[in-house]
Amino acid sequence: MNLIPYGRQDIDDADIAAVAEVLRSDFLTQGPAVPRFEQAIASYCGVGHAVAANSATSSLHVACLALGVGKGSIVWTTPITFVASANCALYCGASVDFVDIDPVTYNMSVDRLEEKLLAAKKSGSLPSVVIPVHLCGQPCDMAGIHALSLEYGFRVIEDASHAIGGTYRNEPVGNCRYSDITVFSFHPVKIITTGEGGMATTNDPELAKRMRMLGSHGITRDAREMTREPDGPWYYEQVELGFNYRMTDIQAALGVSQMRRLDEFVSRRHAIAGRYDESLRNVNVTAPWQHPDGYSGLHLYVVRLHSNMQGSIHRKIFDEMRATGIGVNLHYIPVHMQPYYQKIGFNAGDFPAAEQYYETAISLPMFPALTEAQQDTVVSTLRKLVNQQEVKIPS
Numbered sequence: 001m002n003l004i005p006y007g008r009q010d011i012d013d014a015d016i017a018a019v020a021e022v023l024r025s026d027f028l029t030q031g032p033a034v035p036r037f038e039q040a041i042a043s044y045c046g047v048g049h050a051v052a053a054n055s056a057t058s059s060l061h062v063a064c065l066a067l068g069v070g071k072g073s074i075v076w077t078t079p080i081t082f083v084a085s086a087n088c089a090l091y092c093g094a095s096v097d098f099v100d101i102d103p104v105t106y107n108m109s110v111d112r113l114e115e116k117l118l119a120a121k122k123s124g125s126l127p128s129v130v131i132p133v134h135l136c137g138q139p140c141d142m143a144g145i146h147a148l149s150l151e152y153g154f155r156v157i158e159d160a161s162h163a164i165g166g167t168y169r170n171e172p173v174g175n176c177r178y179s180d181i182t183v184f185s186f187h188p189v190k191i192i193t194t195g196e197g198g199m200a201t202t203n204d205p206e207l208a209k210r211m212r213m214l215g216s217h218g219i220t221r222d223a224r225e226m227t228r229e230p231d232g233p234w235y236y237e238q239v240e241l242g243f244n245y246r247m248t249d250i251q252a253a254l255g256v257s258q259m260r261r262l263d264e265f266v267s268r269r270h271a272i273a274g275r276y277d278e279s280l281r282n283v284n285v286t287a288p289w290q291h292p293d294g295y296s297g298l299h300l301y302v303v304r305l306h307s308n309m310q311g312s313i314h315r316k317i318f319d320e321m322r323a324t325g326i327g328v329n330l331h332y333i334p335v336h337m338q339p340y341y342q343k344i345g346f347n348a349g350d351f352p353a354a355e356q357y358y359e360t361a362i363s364l365p366m367f368p369a370l371t372e373a374q375q376d377t378v379v380s381t382l383r384k385l386v387n388q389q390e391v392k393i394p395s
Helices: 013-023 033-045 056-066 084-091 110-123 142-152 205-214 249-259 262-282 312-323 339-343 352-360 372-392
Strands: 049-053 074-077 095-098 129-131 155-159 181-185 198-202 301-305 361-364
Touching: 013 249, 033 049, 033 198, 033 249, 049 056, 049 205, 056 084, 056 155, 056 181, 056 198, 056 205, 074 084, 084 095, 084 129, 110 142, 142 155, 198 205, 262 301, 262 372, 301 312, 301 352, 312 361, 312 372, 352 361
Parallel strands: 074 095, 074 129, 129 155, 155 181
Antiparallel strands: 049 198, 181 198, 301 361
């Protein structure tokens, strides 16, 4: 059986040649490819600075630290995301809370955010940082979130792990017009890949400098930041407790090469999504809705089963699609439902829109090399399984 994965990387000969060139060079780790990749991202996004890391999780961590997140800080994010969007604050000693999702876009609801901020102001528990997540690649309502940040005094980190190549109000995601920092992921199933890797963008040179230092052991070679005169040209000082979060030249070379095809990848994803939209019109599922303010990176294509097909029926459709070789997935289990987060006080029922989403969502295969024949297989199988369940459900 040939499995149709839900996502996969697209590597061509130029990508392989770029990596091979680094392997034959003098630099495998901290050479010229990393700053070249950083500049490629900064130029593409129209942002002042880009700081590479070995993962988006690492980028989120140093972004929080750079913004002063620590013990006593409160960070809010969405429950429908990968756990790293919340864990990054816990790494800093902060506490985490969540804002329920918009039931149409599946992103953080600005209405719920405003309600929660009003309550938090009264109780003296306002967040210091809010991390909206551009789920599936669709940009959040960043103008609305930014307006609230000015009113309530919190900083904003965009988790754009799904969204490179997308736009918001006709400007690139990652330009940080409405945020302090934006973070991208280059995991193999993301829109472009470096194998593993992340990038944080910002227009604030001080934040960029701090993230760069924190991601490299807290070490500086800048004499202006040292406590005394350098002993010589070899001299460096550790001025903070940092981490080894550096991206290698091998990874960065692949990233630079992949950037050549970023727009092509996103365009192809939109063609696939358009074909899904058309093919699913006669299938009793809810296709993704795209807000007119944004052009999605379309990392994922998530359909929703109707509420009468949740629970065991949802599981049955999921299992049977996988049994036929279709690698569907589910993005994501609500973070507050994870055992670790339940141990620290979260409970079922805390974020009902997120929980309802989880009960009915299925991520269909979405990657540039997906063929029309494979897509037809996905749609026909889903249609058959949904129709079978509808016959069994009493009206």
